[in-house]
Amino acid sequence: MNEKFLISFQTSAYDYLSFAQEITFAIEHNVPAFEIFFDGWMPNDITETERDLLKQAAANGMKFSVHSPLRDYLTEQDIKDIMPVITFCREWKACLMTVHFDRLAPDIIPLLSSALGDVKLSIENTIPDENVVTSEHYPEYMRKNIAKYNIYATADIGHAVVNGYNPIEFVGNLLNDNIPIDCFHIHNNDGQHDLHNDITNGVIDYNKVLTFVFEHNIFAHFVTEHWGGNVKSAEYFSQILKKWENAKKG
Ligand SMILES: [Zn+2]
Numbered sequence: 001m002n003e004k005f006l007i008s009f010q011t012s013a014y015d016y017l018s019f020a021q022e023i024t025f026a027i028e029h030n031v032p033a034f035e036i037f038f039d040g041w042m043p044n045d046i047t048e049t050e051r052d053l054l055k056q057a058a059a060n061g062m063k064f065s066v067h068s069p070l071r072d073y074l075t076e077q078d079i080k081d082i083m084p085v086i087t088f089c090r091e092w093k094a095c096l097m098t099v100h101f102d103r104l105a106p107d108i109i110p111l112l113s114s115a116l117g118d119v120k121l122s123i124e125n126t127i128p129d130e131n132v133v134t135s136e137h138y139p140e141y142m143r144k145n146i147a148k149y150n151i152y153a154t155a156d157i158g159h160a161v162v163n164g165y166n167p168i169e170f171v172g173n174l175l176n177d178n179i180p181i182d183c184f185h186i187h188n189n190d191g192q193h194d195l196h197n198d199i200t201n202g203v204i205d206y207n208k209v210l211t212f213v214f215e216h217n218i219f220a221h222f223v224t225e226h227w228g229g230n231v232k233s234a235e236y237f238s239q240i241l242k243k244w245e246n247a248k249k250g
Contacts, residue, residue, distance in 0.1 A: 005214060006063060007237050008033035008223045013040050015227035022227075023053045027060070029231060033095075035223045036088075037067035043088040054092065065183060065221050066097045066119075073104040074133070079111050086112075089119045095221065096120040096182050098154040101141055105133045109149045122183050124154035125170075127194055129163040138163075139170075143177045156185035156225070161204055162194050168212050181218050185225040186210075186233065198229025200236050207240050214244045 009026045011019060011034075019036075026034045034057065046054075058064070066089050072078055079086075089097045097116060101123045104112075113121045123145075125138040134141065145151055153174050160170040174181055188202030189195040199206045213220070224233040 004219045005241060006033040006221050007031055007234050008035050008065065008221045009230050010035040010067065010223050010225055011037050012227035019046060020050045020053055023050065023057060027057055029234065031234060033063040033065065033221045035065045035067055035221065038069045038085050039067070043084045058092070063221070064092050064094045065223070066094045068097055068099045070100060071103070073099060073108050073112065075108070076111060079108065079115060086115045090117055094119050096122040096152060098122045098124050098183060100124050100126045101131060101138055102126040102128060103132055106145055109145060109151065113150060120152045120182055122152040122154040124185065125156050125159050125163070127159050127162055139173055139177070142174065142179050146177065146179050152182040153179050154183040154185060155181050157204060157209055158185065158187040158189050158194060158196060161191055162189060167204060167209050171213060175216060181220055183221045183223060184213065185223050187225045196226040198226060199224070199233040201229070206236065210237065210240045211244055214241065
């Protein structure tokens with residue numbers, strides 16, 4: 001297994017599976033990482049059985065990341081409201097917590113970041129590509145805030161393409177601006193709609209995108225941000241990675 005480029009499954013609000021079934025599925029498929037998306041639920045919904053499964057996964061070396069709830073991050077009260085998620089991240093030693101940039105006020109970043117302690121605050125590009133407070137697009141928002149705060153990028157390739165960016169240029173520009181990327185959300189679409197298809201199904205050529213990312217040595221979680229087809233995406237990911245590793249050797 002490649003220690004740098006970690007393929008990850010993510011929990012889904014749309015797969016009609018319990019959290020226990022999702023973790024079990026990830027364990028059975030041997031993925032090195034797993035992302036817990038608090039999409040309409042909170043850590044206190046996790047049962048004892050599910051905690052035991054998480055423990056088992058952690059003992060087997062699985063790495064965790066967290067996707068924070070989709071909501072406003074504008075005031076100190078908003079941070080208090082999601083404190084159970086932050087506590088969960090710290091307790092389970094999540095590598096990172098992803099927050100959408102569109103509703104994240106720059107003023108709140110230092111509060112969120114210090115509450116997270118050692119857990120990386122990773123900020124994701126969204127649709128629409130505009131911050132509600134500053135009206136900035138994602139690249140500009142990140143450029144300004146990287147100068148002030150200790151932040152990382154979650155680069156959502158599917159969102160970037162729907163927003164009209166060339167995905168390789170999008171990633172390349174973040175790197176040029178010295179913005180560390182610690183997470184990719186990988187899914188495919190028709191270039192217009194945020195379909196979250198498996199990575200083989202759509203206009204995005206993941207062979208090119210991922211080869212570019214591997215070539216730039218970006219240590220990251222690669223979260224297949226869809227449940228249907230996540231195994232297919234993981235297989236395609238491994239195939240591209242193997243091909244790249246063999247080309248390096250040769
Ligand atoms: Zn995403």
